[in-house]
Amino acid sequence: MIKLSHIVKSFGGQTVLDKVSLELAEGGVTALIGPSGSGKSTLLRCANLLETPDGGELRLGEEALRFIPGKKLPREAVLNVRRQTGMVFQSFQLFPHQTVLQNVMEGLVTVQRWSKDRAERRALELLEKVGMSHKVQAWPSTLSGGQQQRVAIARALAPSPQLLLCDEPTSALDPELAAEVVSVLRQLASEGVTMLMATHDLRLAASVARDVVFLEHGRVVEAGAAAQIFNQPREARTAEYVATLTAGAREAMAA
Numbered sequence: 001m002i003k004l005s006h007i008v009k010s011f012g013g014q015t016v017l018d019k020v021s022l023e024l025a026e027g028g029v030t031a032l033i034g035p036s037g038s039g040k041s042t043l044l045r046c047a048n049l050l051e052t053p054d055g056g057e058l059r060l061g062e063e064a065l066r067f068i069p070g071k072k073l074p075r076e077a078v079l080n081v082r083r084q085t086g087m088v089f090q091s092f093q094l095f096p097h098q099t100v101l102q103n104v105m106e107g108l109v110t111v112q113r114w115s116k117d118r119a120e121r122r123a124l125e126l127l128e129k130v131g132m133s134h135k136v137q138a139w140p141s142t143l144s145g146g147q148q149q150r151v152a153i154a155r156a157l158a159p160s161p162q163l164l165l166c167d168e169p170t171s172a173l174d175p176e177l178a179a180e181v182v183s184v185l186r187q188l189a190s191e192g193v194t195m196l197m198a199t200h201d202l203r204l205a206a207s208v209a210r211d212v213v214f215l216e217h218g219r220v221v222e223a224g225a226a227a228q229i230f231n232q233p234r235e236a237r238t239a240e241y242v243a244t245l246t247a248g249a250r251e252a253m254a255a
Contacts, residue, residue, distance in 0.1 A: 002026065002047075002163055002194065007067075008055035009042055009218075016042045018218040019056070024163070024211075027192040029185075031199055031209035031226070035241070038215040040198035044165050047196060048085040049078050060084050061162055086156030090168040092148040094140040094155075100127065101136040104155045112159055119158075126154040130184050146177030150184055157193075164188070166197035170204055182207060202244060206230055214238050 002024040009017040017039045024030050032040040045051040047058070053067040063080045065073060094103050104123035108114040114122070127133045130150040140148055149169060156164055169185065170178035178201070185208050189195065199205055205212055205226065212229040214221045214237075222229065222238040233239045 002061075002196075003059040004043070004047065004056065005058075006056040007043065007046055007053045007058075009039075009046060009051060009053050016218050017046070017053070020215070020218070020220055022213060022220075022223070024194060024196060026194050028210040029189045029193075029195040029197070029208050030211045030213060031197050031205035032213050032215060033199060033202065033205050033241070034215035034221075036200075037217075039218040040215055041167050043215070044167050044196060044198045047163070047165055048087060049073070049081050050087075083159070084162040086159065086161035086164045088149070088152050088156045088164065088166040088169050090172050092140070092145070092152045092172075094148055094151060096140050099137050099139060100132060100143070100151050103140070103151055104158055107155065108158050122158055123154070126157055127151070129157075129187075130154045131180075144177055145173045146180035149173065149177075149181045153181070153184055153188075157188075162194060164193055164195045166195060166199075168199055168201075169197060170199070170201050178204075202230075202242065214241060216241075 004020065004022045006019045006021055007017050008019055020043055032043060034040055042051060046053050052073065054069050055067050058065045060081050061084050063077060065077055095106065098106065101123055104126060105119040108119035108122060109116060124133065124136065127136055130153055132147060132150050132154065135143065135147065170181050173181065182204055189208050209226045212226045213223040214229065216237065222233060222235045229238065230242050233242060
């Protein structure tokens, strides 16, 4: 079970998340959509405790945490949550001094304490999955943005996390390169990888996500199946926002 309940988060006295609740279907993809400043990325970072909520509860696998202002979380509990999540960042965050293969292996060897042989086999398997097996010895600086993001996805998947978190995975890419990443994410979705993604790209949300949550001003305006949110939203504000969805994106959702 992956569940966020009544999550509250403030920065400098400004409330960014206001009692947000979210339950993820295992094996499904949930997209967080909404205008800039709606709290999408903050909620994503609260899911793996890169940001510690000021209130609410998180349940991930066997770990259940309650957030109380002024009370520090046990270090082992935080690590247990992070071990169960993989993170794909907007800006790739690859190690520039390591090859593609080494980037994917690093967490397995350093954090998981895998042998180098075992880590290399896992890394090669994942690089094949994301279409990057021909670049295993390349340096990140020689790759296109789409290629770097595919390597980042492989790295996030390496420890077999329960939940893959994607923070604006295509926003730094031009449309052609973004299509490469969307293709990989669609493949992962078809294989039952549980994903939570924050995105401004409604085409991505429509083509990959099974469920959609529309956030604004730190609150959930509407949540439901992607087809319902994009085709028959219940809330007027949701309808106004998703009206920006292009005809091409609707075709992608129907595909």
